[in-house]
Amino acid sequence: MGIHYDYKSTKGNKLMEKQAKREKKLAEKKAKRLAKEGPKEAEAQTKTLDTSKPITLDFLTNPDKE
16 A cells, blocks of 8 residues: 555656756757857857948849958
C-alpha cells in the first residue's frame, strides 16, 4: 500500500522535474544552434535598404554608388 501512496504524493514533483529537464535540454540545443549560426545572420542584415530614402533611377543604375 505504501507504493501507491508515495506515487500520488510525489507525482507533481516528478512532473515538474521532467518539465525542467526538458526545458533545459531545449535551451541548450537552441544556444548551440544560435552559436553555430550567429555570424551568418549579422551579414544578411547589413545589406538592407534604408526605407526612409526614396529609390531613384540614379540609385538603381549607378553600380559604383553604395
